Amino acid sequence: MSNNVFLALQNNEEARPLIEAIEQDNAEAIVRHFPAMVKIDCPGRLVVKRETVEALIGRDWDPQEIHVNLISLSGNVEEDDDSFALVRNR
Amino acid sequence: MSAKRMNLREKYQRMTRDLAWKPSYQSEDDIFPQAKYEGIIIHDWDKWEDPFRLTVDAYWKYQAEKERKLYAIIEAFAQNNAQLNVTDARYINSLKLFLTGVTPLEYAAHRGFAMSGRNFPGAGPQVSSQFQSIDELRHAQTQIHTISQYNKYFNGFHDWRHMHDRVWYLSVPKSFFDDAMSAGPFEFVTAISFSFEYVLTNLLFMPFMSGAAYNDDMATVTFGFSAQSDESRHMTLGLEVIKFMLEQDERNVPIVQKWIDKWFWRGYRLLALVSMMMDYMLPKRVMSWQEAWEMYFEENGGALFEDLARYGIRMPKYWEVSVKEKNRLSHEVWSIFYNYGHAAAIHTWLPDENEMAWLSEKYPETFDKYYRPRFDHWRKHHQEHGRWYNNTLPMLCQTCQIPMAFTEPDDPTQICYRSSEYKGMQYHFCSDGCKDIFDDEPEKFVQAWLPVHQIYQGNCGGASVPEVLEWYHLKHGQDNLEYLDSQDRANWLRWKGLTEQAEAVLQKAANE
Amino acid sequence: MSIEIKTTSIEPIRHTFSNVAARLGVDKPASRYQEATFDLQATVNFHYRPTWDPEFELFDERRTAIRMQDWYSFRDPRQFYYGTWTMARARQQDVAERNFAFVEKRNLLDTVSDQGKAKAAEILVPLRHMEYAANLNNCYITAYGFGTAITQATSFNAIDRLGIAQYLSRLGLLLDGNSGQVLDQAKRDWLEAGHWQPLRELAETLLVTKDWFELYVAQNVVLDGLLYPLVYERFDAALAPEAGSTFSMLMEFQNEWYADTTRWVDATIKTAVAESDANREQIGNWTRDWMQRCSAALGPVADQALGANQGATVLGELRDALVQRLDKKAGLSL
Numbered sequence: 001m002s003n004n005v006f007l008a009l010q011n012n013e014e015a016r017p018l019i020e021a022i023e024q025d026n027a028e029a030i031v032r033h034f035p036a037m038v039k040i041d042c043p044g045r046l047v048v049k050r051e052t053v054e055a056l057i058g059r060d061w062d063p064q065e066i067h068v069n070l071i072s073l074s075g076n077v078e079e080d081d082d083s084f085a086l087v088r089n090r
Numbered sequence: 091m092s093a094k095r096m097n098l099r100e101k102y103q104r105m106t107r108d109l110a111w112k113p114s115y116q117s118e119d120d121i122f123p124q125a126k127y128e129g130i131i132i133h134d135w136d137k138w139e140d141p142f143r144l145t146v147d148a149y150w151k152y153q154a155e156k157e158r159k160l161y162a163i164i165e166a167f168a169q170n171n172a173q174l175n176v177t178d179a180r181y182i183n184s185l186k187l188f189l190t191g192v193t194p195l196e197y198a199a200h201r202g203f204a205m206s207g208r209n210f211p212g213a214g215p216q217v218s219s220q221f222q223s224i225d226e227l228r229h230a231q232t233q234i235h236t237i238s239q240y241n242k243y244f245n246g247f248h249d250w251r252h253m254h255d256r257v258w259y260l261s262v263p264k265s266f267f268d269d270a271m272s273a274g275p276f277e278f279v280t281a282i283s284f285s286f287e288y289v290l291t292n293l294l295f296m297p298f299m300s301g302a303a304y305n306d307d308m309a310t311v312t313f314g315f316s317a318q319s320d321e322s323r324h325m326t327l328g329l330e331v332i333k334f335m336l337e338q339d340e341r342n343v344p345i346v347q348k349w350i351d352k353w354f355w356r357g358y359r360l361l362a363l364v365s366m367m368m369d370y371m372l373p374k375r376v377m378s379w380q381e382a383w384e385m386y387f388e389e390n391g392g393a394l395f396e397d398l399a400r401y402g403i404r405m406p407k408y409w410e411v412s413v414k415e416k417n418r419l420s421h422e423v424w425s426i427f428y429n430y431g432h433a434a435a436i437h438t439w440l441p442d443e444n445e446m447a448w449l450s451e452k453y454p455e456t457f458d459k460y461y462r463p464r465f466d467h468w469r470k471h472h473q474e475h476g477r478w479y480n481n482t483l484p485m486l487c488q489t490c491q492i493p494m495a496f497t498e499p500d501d502p503t504q505i506c507y508r509s510s511e512y513k514g515m516q517y518h519f520c521s522d523g524c525k526d527i528f529d530d531e532p533e534k535f536v537q538a539w540l541p542v543h544q545i546y547q548g549n550c551g552g553a554s555v556p557e558v559l560e561w562y563h564l565k566h567g568q569d570n571l572e573y574l575d576s577q578d579r580a581n582w583l584r585w586k587g588l589t590e591q592a593e594a595v596l597q598k599a600a601n602e
Numbered sequence: 603m604s605i606e607i608k609t610t611s612i613e614p615i616r617h618t619f620s621n622v623a624a625r626l627g628v629d630k631p632a633s634r635y636q637e638a639t640f641d642l643q644a645t646v647n648f649h650y651r652p653t654w655d656p657e658f659e660l661f662d663e664r665r666t667a668i669r670m671q672d673w674y675s676f677r678d679p680r681q682f683y684y685g686t687w688t689m690a691r692a693r694q695q696d697v698a699e700r701n702f703a704f705v706e707k708r709n710l711l712d713t714v715s716d717q718g719k720a721k722a723a724e725i726l727v728p729l730r731h732m733e734y735a736a737n738l739n740n741c742y743i744t745a746y747g748f749g750t751a752i753t754q755a756t757s758f759n760a761i762d763r764l765g766i767a768q769y770l771s772r773l774g775l776l777l778d779g780n781s782g783q784v785l786d787q788a789k790r791d792w793l794e795a796g797h798w799q800p801l802r803e804l805a806e807t808l809l810v811t812k813d814w815f816e817l818y819v820a821q822n823v824v825l826d827g828l829l830y831p832l833v834y835e836r837f838d839a840a841l842a843p844e845a846g847s848t849f850s851m852l853m854e855f856q857n858e859w860y861a862d863t864t865r866w867v868d869a870t871i872k873t874a875v876a877e878s879d880a881n882r883e884q885i886g887n888w889t890r891d892w893m894q895r896c897s898a899a900l901g902p903v904a905d906q907a908l909g910a911n912q913g914a915t916v917l918g919e920l921r922d923a924l925v926q927r928l929d930k931k932a933g934l935s936l
Contacts, residue, residue: 002389003396008296010315035303035376036311037296064144068152071318072292074390076397077326079143081098089397093706094780104775104785105768109734111793116806124654146765147695154692157685171612197642197750201661204744204757213734217764220741224761227754228684231638235685238637242614249620255647268649271660539649563620585612 004041005075005086007048011038015069017056018048025049037071046075047085102143107136110213122211128274131339135212138334141326142218149221153228160232160316167309168239177305178373179244179582180573183436185237185310186246187367188298190435191263193233194254198267199226199282206275215334218327219279225320229313236313244578246435249563253435256550257562258541259363259427261491265538266360270353272534276335277349283328285353285406289394291321292386293361297368297376304374329394336401343402348530354406355523359490362423369420369449370441378452380416388413408523414499417453421461426495428468429480433555435564437573440465440472460502477572481555483542488517489524489535496520512536567599575599625674638683640674642750663748666815667884668874673749676873679865687758690862691765698769698855706776710848718844719777725837725907726849727774727788728798732829733767735805739821743814752818755866759822762863766856773852797902804899815874816888822867824892827924828900828917830860836916837907864927871932882934889928890936897921 007022009015015038022029022040029042040046053061063084075086096104113121125132144152167173176182203223207216241247254260270281299314332350335342365379377385387409395405424438431438441449446465449457471478484493498504508519512532519525528535544550551561559566568577575598583592617623618632621641626632648659658665663673682690705711711719740760747753774784792798804825811817834857841849850857875882897917904913928934 002393004390004393006390008318010319035300036315037300037303064148064152067142067144067319067323068156069319070322071315072296073322073325074394076329077141079098088393089400093776096775096780104782105771106764108785108789109730109764109767109771111731111789111802113806113809114793115803116810121806121809127654146761146768147699149761150688150691150695150765154689157688161685174612194644198644200757201643201745201753204741204753204760205746207760208738208741208745216738216741220737220760220764223741223744224684224757227757228688230642231684234637235634238618241619242616243612245615247619248616251619251621251641255644261647261649264644264647265649268660272650272652272654274654534650534653537650539647544647581615 003043003088005044005046005073005088006039006041007046007073007086008037008039008071010069010071011036012069017053018066018069020056021052022046022048025052042086045085045087047083050082098143099140102140102145105145106140106217107138107213118211122209124209124274125211128276129345130276130335130342132211132335133338135214137338138212138214139330140214140218141330142323144221144323156316156319157228157232160312161235163312164232164236164239164309167236172309173240173243174585176307179578180371180437180439181305181307181373182240182244182578183246183573184298184301184367184371185240185307186244186436187363187371189233189237189241189247190250190253190257190260191363192294193230193237194251195263195267196226196230196233198271200224200230202267202271202278202282205271206279209275215279215331218330222283222320222324222327225324228320229317232313232317236309239309243581245565245568245576246437246578248565248569252563256541257433257435257564258430258486259434259492261539261541262363263360265491266356269356269534276331279328279331280335280346280349281353281356283324284332285328285350286357287321288325288328289354289387289391290357290361291325292390293382294364295321296386297364297379297382300376301368301372301374304376305372332398332403333401336398336403340402347403350403351407352527352530355408355521355527356490358412359492359520359524362419362492365420366423366427369452370424370445371436375448379420380452383412383416407526408521411499411521411523415496417456418460418497418502421449421453421457422495422497423492425461425464426484426493430484430493431477431572432479432566432570433559433562433564435562435569437571437576437578439573440469456502472572477575483545485518486540486542487520487524488538488540489519489527490521491538491540492520494518494520633681635678635681635683635686639750639754643748643753661748665746665748666813668815668881670749670874670877670881674751675877676749676751676870678751678755679869680862682755682758682866684754691762694855694858695765701851701854702772702776705848705851710846710851711776714845714848718841721907722841722845722849723774723777723784723788724791725833725903726770726853727777727784728792729829729833730767730770730774730785731789731792732801732805733763733770735809736821736826737761737763737767739808739811739817743818747814747818752870755870756818759863762859766859769852769855773849776852797906800899800901801903804895807895815885818870819885819888820892820896822863823871823928824889824924825896826860826863826867827927828893828896828920830856831920831923832900832904832916833907834860836904836920840908868927868931871928871934875932875934885934886936889934893921893924893936 009018019031019038026042026046029040029046032039048066050061050063063079066084073086075088078085078087200223203219203226207219207223210216237247254264270278295314295318299311302310335346368379427434428438446462468478486493494505496506498506506521508522508525510517510525510529517528545558551557564570573579575595580592580595617629622632622636623629625640643661652660737760740756740763744753744757744760771785774788778784792802808817808821834853838850875885900917901913904916908916925936
């Protein structure tokens with residue numbers, strides 16, 4: 001059975017750098033586009049890093065901002081000042 | 091003095107659970123009277139891991155940003171009469187089902203989480219519940235405001251709140267939520283946050299909102315996805331509650347397992363309405379119910395339950411029945427609505443040739459064999475003798491309250507009947523799942539306000555269909571009946587400039 | 603197929619939902635507040651009795667002694683539904699955020715005497731626990747109250763109170779450079795110091811008060827009606843010689859919040875007492891009773907805040923002001 005976690009984001013301007021950051025930091029992430037939505041699956045763990053996003057958008061970014069464009073997720077959330085991560089506990 | 095840097099977790103703890111104190115003038119049992127009666131044992135509320143760490147100021151900031159965006163779109167949508175841009179007026183019926191069936195549940199969730207937000211003895215879960223409570227009010231209200239525009243142009247929406255408490259199929263969602271709210275705080279949160287939000291809600295929102303996007307309903311997409319951005323917090327709460335109960339005491343495990351079993355099945359039966367929406371009510375389809383079930387339950391839910399295996403939790407009972415049913419569920423449910431389309435506040439219709447081809451392709455093992463012949467027969471009947479409606483009131487399942495039309499797990503041609511005796515009375519069920527739920531709490535489920543029983547007992551305005559419809563506030567000839575002959579369709583054609591066709595529809599409806 | 607739509611030919615077939623139209627008397631366009639409020643809560647055909655309270659339905663008018671023909675006669679003069687509420691609060695939090703940042707950046711606390719800082723820590727910070735109780739109390743009313751017109755406003759109030767508790771906590775953290783000592787001391791005081799015990803006892807009594815409308819009167823009308831002017835007007839003024847306007851800036855949110863909330867509280871009481879003599883009498887009795895209890899509980903805090911033996915005089919004035927306010931704004935003469 002699958003060990004994937006996933007994250008679904010609204011497909012809009014604000015989510016674009018988030019998706020790019022995820023692709024940079026999660027080599028195994030699979031990004032799929034749906035109507036108005038992007039679903040990103042990744043085995044085991046998926047992380048969105050503050051540093052990577054900030055480099056892409058050129059301003060401070062608080063990982064809690066992800067909630068504005070987040071549609072759905074699966075996995076255990078690990079949230080701190082520097083990242084937002086989803087993990088499976090095995 | 092230079093300030094020490096506090097990390098998110100420390101700061102959040104200071105801002106929430108540190109506010110609470112151990113009372114000494116009143117007993118904790120009096121302040122939190124519902125904490126223990128469900129049998130869940132909690133040794134240390136401080137072990138609660140906050141699933142998300144949002145302080146109120148940040149909440150206001152982000153939520154206001156979402157609301158501003160959403161209302162700008164709602165505004166523009168109304169100004170541009172964008173309701174006319176959707177693929178086809180049949181699509182609107184899925185919104186009718188949503189407003190009458192789902193929006194009242196969002197409101198009920200608002201109140202239910204206020205209850206758990208007051209009743210959990212720990213400040214962590216109180217605050218998480220309270221945020222969810224207020225989010226759910228948001229969802230109810232943004233749905234009303236979005237759909238308000240549709241109500242101005244289409245039938246079936248106008249008395250959604252009144253209908254929710256009365257109409258036969260709406261007792262399915264209503265009883266689901268009444269069941270959860272009439273339970274204690276732990277079961278409520280297991281039912282709604284975990285089983286529904288975490289395990290199943292993707293099957294409600296993803297199909298609805300992707301369906302809306304495919305069918306050019308940008309207002310619904312916007313409220314839906316904007317609501318979903320709160321939902322991810324709610325799902326996290328659901329998972330945390332489960333883990334917390336399981337970690338606190340092993341005696342909690344069988345109770346939690348029993349609730350997961352119950353609420354998986356309750357939620358799955360409720361989603362039967364979504365299955366027909368996906369396969370039959372969207373003029374442009376996103377994916378089939380079967381595909382959605384595979385993607386969101388079998389694959390994803392499977393991974394989740396593997397996560398929980400280390401606590402001694404297994405997959406919910408009867409999940410394999412849901413897999414056996416996945417290639418027939420939507421067809422069976424749409425058939426029920428086609429049968430009783432005269433008593434429903436949505437229009438019903440038969441899939442056209444292209445749609446039947448899609449169904450054959452998506453359901454190669456079942457559609458042509460079992461359902462196409464049925465639809466062909468009904469179509470022929472409609473052409474030769476007029477639209478057929480079933481005037482016999484159906485028997486309802488005592489638990490899920492859906493008419494007894496589901497088939498045996500291993501035989502799609504046999505209706506599944508189960509029954510139990512309680513205090514000398516017979517009660518009937520659509521499935522083993524529903525029977526088990528009743529057998530575990532018969533004193534609760536015998537109370538069910540079953541619409542058909544209520545009609546027979548004379549509590550619904552009278553015994554004839556017109557009397558009952560009047561009591562439902564369901565306008566005969568406007569809100570109900572066949573789509574092809576409906577006012578909705580006639581108006582739609584007229585608005586699209588097809589006046590002659592519109593006249594023909596109205597003429598035909600007048601003759602029937 | 604693309605068809606040109608003549609917008610003039612597209613007339614709505616109705617203006618609002620049937621339940622809203624029935625209340626407005628005619629089928630005219632309804633406000634967002636009305637559509638988002640009227641009849642949202644179920645009132646009939648509940649399926650199961652609550653296992654936690656089987657005497658009653660899930661939502662049941664009989665959970666209070668107050669009786670209303672129509673629970674939707676209550677109106678929030680602020681017309682708060684979720685969207686308007688959250689946008690209003692976001693504006694206020696933006697101001698609060700700037701104020702905190704300004705005080706921090708300009709080191710304004712350095713201009714306050716140690717005595718002034720100690721006084722602020724001693725009086726303001728323990729109140730975060732009282733706000734937490736106010737949060738739970740309004741959450742209780744939201745859970746068991748009747749009719750969305752009241753319960754949605756109390757649900758906003760509950761979150762507001764948590765927000766205020768968090769602003770008071772931030773003030774504590776600002777005072778000690780995030781060490782947490784001020785918060786810890788404030789909590790010890792709340793639990794042990796003699797002058798806080800009557801208020802804590804009152805807070806715990808409110809947490810076991812069953813009639814939700816009585817709780818509304820006790821918490822939102824009487825206790826807030828005395829405590830807010832005491833702390834955010836009288837005590838703030840008393841701090842000014844030591845602290846200038848530094849603390850006023852850090853309490854601006856509470857001041858503004860109390861002003862809009864009072865309008866809603868008055869409107870609620872006005873509607874309830876105008877409904878019947880029985881309501882008027884019941885609410886009058888509750889108000890008198892809680893006036894006495896809240897005033898007694900606040901006495902030692904007032905003394906501590908304003909100087910020994912000032913408390914009784916000030917609370918006397920605040921009681922008079924509250925009685926006058928209720929008479930003038932809510933039509934309740936005591």
